[in-house]
Amino acid sequence: MLSFYHYYPSTLQMLRTQVSLLRRAGPGVSVLRRLASASPCAWPRSCDVLVVGGGAVGSSSAYHLKQRAGRDLSVVVLEQDPTYERASTVLSLSNIRQQFSVAENTLLSMYGVTFLRRASELLAVEGQDPPDVSFFPRGYLFVATPEGLHQMEENYKQQTSLGAEVAWLWPEQLRQWYPWLTFGENIAAGVVGTNNEGWFDPWSLLLGMRRKAESLGAVYLPAKLTGLEYQQESNEGHRATTDGDQTTTTPTRSLTTAQMRLRNGEEREISFSKLVVAAGAWSGEVGRLAGLGTGEGILASPIPVEPRKRFVYTAHAPEGPWEGCPVYNDYTGMYFRPDSSNPQHFFCARSPLEEEEPDASDLSVDHSFFDTHIWPLMVERCPAFGNLKVKSSWAGYYDYNTLDQNLILGFHPVYTNMCIATGLSGHGIQQSPAVGRAVMECVVDGRSHSINLDRFGFGRILTRQPLKEKMVM
Structure with missing residues (x-):
């Protein structure tokens, strides 16, 4: 990770000067390194x-x-x-x-x-390229058990009344839309956006909002x-x-x-x-x-509000349903989606139960959590995940409202x-x-x-x- 200190413009002229300096840095220099090259100015009181x-x-x-x-x-x-x-x-x-x-x-x-x-x-x-947040409208697929069917129906009615574009899918329709999905009597229906x-790309959204705010005079x-x-x-x-x-x-x-x-x-x-x-x-x-x-x-x-650590794993699954796959959300809490920038790769995660909460003092990753709490569920829903291999992983924090x-x-x-x-x-x-x-x-x-x-x-x-x-x- 780059060592990045952004020094902020106090006037429009300073902003223009910084932009000029950043342009001279050339296209091969990252956004953060360009920002780091800007000159500091007076600290606001x-x-x-x-x-x-x-x-x-x-x-x-x-x-x-x-x-x-x-x-x-x-x-x-x-x-x-x-x-x-x-x-x-x-x-x-x-x-x-x-x-x-x-x-x-x-x-x-x-x-x-x-x-x-x-x-x-x-x-x-x-004077700058507009941000490209790379939105991929692939949808979210939630599935429900017979016990959770009533709650899903209530949610669906409310969502459609608010203007959300979602579709109700019975098991027959689930099989037609997602032939790779395997389920028995424990999945009663699904809803997909x-x-x-x-x-989308979180970096582009964050830096886009920050850059625009600064151009309007905000100071970081x-x-x-x-x-x-x-x-x-x-x-x-x-x-x-x-x-x-x-x-x-x-x-x-x-x-x-x-x-x-x-x-x-x-x-x-x-x-x-x-x-x-x-x-x-x-x-x-x-x-x-x-x-x-x-x-x-x-x-x-x-x-x-406190930090709660969550793990994300990137897996290579050459036989997985990469084309056309939505964000799949299992009733168990496991979810996965394709890595749209990396064919045959998937992001996989699951929020832990209260008694499974990991130590949040650092961002280390527990790889056994994938083996015991995520992978078996993925294979149960899609047998093609049986030969996947985890390629990388990371952890991040929820701002968890207790x-x-x-x-x-x-x-x-x-x-x-x-x-x-x-x-x-x-x-x-x-x-x-x-x-x-x-x-x-x-x-x-x-x-x-x-x-x-x-x-x-x-x-x-x-x-x-x-x-x-x-x-x-």
Whole structure:
């Protein structure tokens, strides 16, 4: 991985100078190396909006904020991993689907695919090639057991009512559409996306959103958040019913200043008007810097997001159903899809059960997990996978919402200028365009309105009332 420090433009002239320098580097130099060659300029001491996290959700937030408000709103993005080496965005399989049990998730991903189809236009920057996100609309195929048939039917009815293009397949139709699929009485039906589902290039989307945000004036800082300061707003405070049906009142506060540490150990700080928490798997840590989870009353409730490690394996299967294969999702939780850039190769994965959760302290891969929990299921569904060989593997993090594996979106009830956007639990890359737009609407208009996301607010965290997504992979 390249050692990448992006130094940000403070003026349009500086941006033009950087572009000129990057062009001289020649086409053989990677995007990251070109960015690393740019010259540093003055460190901003204040901004209107500070976004913590420069991955897909943070960069989408920065893009939508600058696209809406332009130069009248200063946006700074803080990214502790400027190489994106451990970023969930680039370690994702970058699949996108409309099949969810929670209506808001379907709507979020429907906007996501609309954004992907227009990315080359929306993210175009003058003088540079438009991003190519390489969207492959191959569909998602979910299958259900007789016990899960009713839930699948309810999901299907809701998805079609929202405009999702999905098809119901009985076993006879499954055999016609996917002759390589082997199943007995344990598969009762399936649903496949006939349009607007598939996969795409996460790098191109991330760098496209970041580059566009920067061209509009957003500033990216390569540093780690280490502290937050606040001032009390009101003695009357916010009343809320917390877990256990206890009503508590906590004085409202406003976050004012962020402390951060550069990679060379230097300490800096920046003041801001609004804070956006888009730190993915590390959002719980950001919350703790503000005392969430360590205080009293409402402040006793943390941002319930933690890193959960997930493995992905690349396998060569010369007899596998590479041509025309969708993202296949088994009722057991195993899933696979073709590697569209590498014939006869497949990406394979399965989310572990709670008791199988691996240690998330590093990104090492457990290869025995494939042998015992994935491969046997793949062979059961498609015998052609019997002679596959694993060629490579990697691990990445889910920003796992321990309450209900769903997005947390909106302002905190005590820290009234802290907008939280995290906890997507594996859906972050596909829903990042819509979540970034929702963040923009919260910051500028006070609430998300293009899609009503009120049910994803922090209130359910306080009352411990989960909004369960039944189709988590």
